[in-house]
Amino acid sequence: MTPATPATPVTLDWTDRVLDVEVGPVAHGGHCVARHEGRVLFVRHSLPGERVRAVVTDDQGGSFALADAISVLEPSPDRVAAPCTWARAGGCGGCDFQHVEPAAQRDLKTTVLREQLSRLGGVESDVVVEELPGGPLGWRQRLRLAVDDAGRAGLRAHHSHEVVPVADCLLAPSGMLPDLLEQRWPPNGHLEVAVDATGERRLGSASVQHAAGRDWELSPGAFWQVHPELADTLADVVRDWAAAPRGGVAWDLYGGVGLFAAVLAAQVGPQGSVTVVEASTQAVADGRRALADLRQVDFRAGRVERVIAGLPDPAVVVADPPRKGLQKRMVTEITERAPERVVYVACDPAALGRDVRLFRERGYGLTRIRSFDAFPMTHHMESVALFETL
Structure with a gap:
């Protein structure tokens, strides 16, 4: 009698599948937890208690997959319109919570912590x-721009090397970036941009910061909050x-x-x-x-x-x-x-x-x-x- 051939394990791959899911609690990493057919989905651009339509963006065949909410069927009362059009599925990867009222953002972070x-x-x-102090926009005084192979500066997509050609970043102080984003730069590099304590914009050059009662002269690329x-x-x-x-x-x-x-x-x-x-x-x-x-x-x-x-x-x-x-x-x-x-x-x-x-x-x-x-x-x-x- 010929021994039975072991069954080949079935590898799940839901990539690009669109699912309607009920969203559960927030999780560390800028997403919320949903479940579908016994598997966990980590869904970005969603909120606890919502029902959303989500597209699976990454599935390695295990017990979980990653997804982006692409439409909201039943919104949370904490949902607001994102001020930046790039803060969405398939957009810039920098912001996780632009769709959330600012006080509710802090509540989500408190829950995670x-x-x-x-x-x-x-x-x-x-x-x-x-x-x-300072509000939810215009606070980011140091920023690293990526440059694509055509010489356009921008920001990275979520978990990707793709450069998103944004026209501005609302987290940066007004006027810090637009002219830089319009120019062409050496391909496949990056730009270090900062606004220092003097109010001057620094592009890959030394800057001055002030804290703890003294001035700090920082070399290009030096760490500062x-x-x-x-x-x-x-x-x-x-x-x-x-x-x-x-x-x-x-x-x-x-x-x-x-x-x-x-x-x-x-x-x-x-x-x-x-x-x-x-x-x-x-x-x-x-x-x-x-x-x-x-x-x-x-x-x-x-x-x-x-x-x-x-x-x-x-x-x-x-x-x-x-x-x-x-x-x-x-x-x-x-x-x-x-x-x-x-x-x-x-x-x-x-x-x-x-x-x-x-x-x-x-x-x-x-x-x-x-x-x-x-x-x-x-x-x-x-x-x-x-x-x-x-």
């Missing part, structure tokens, strides 16, 4: 994503929570040009020490120039995990890691040095939630947290967490 803290961090929190109110807001929270002891030792990890080091230096005083660890040699050069009057600040160029081994034990650590967060290795290395407090600046709520659990496993509890809507019209937020020994 609390869910990530609970599910990944094991912490129930009443944190609320706070509004920053894109929302004009965020740098000072974060510096104020660090000042309140770090409480570095007079004459003590503090670390500013992933410190950039030393924004938080300036705050810590005032707390430890001339007899204390603040070490800034930053991988970008250009940022270190900018920081040394900006803080040349603070002899207690020492900049170290290099990867954080390599540099801190040779540093004296800190009383306070401030860490502002990239989107992936600190992760297990860095949480372990920081807590092994037994600081009294760790002030953690986080731009990704999932990474923060995971690291909350890692800190707790190392004997540090989350004692305070604030979050700011530093990126209106998008799903992004900026949070600050304080960890102290249990």
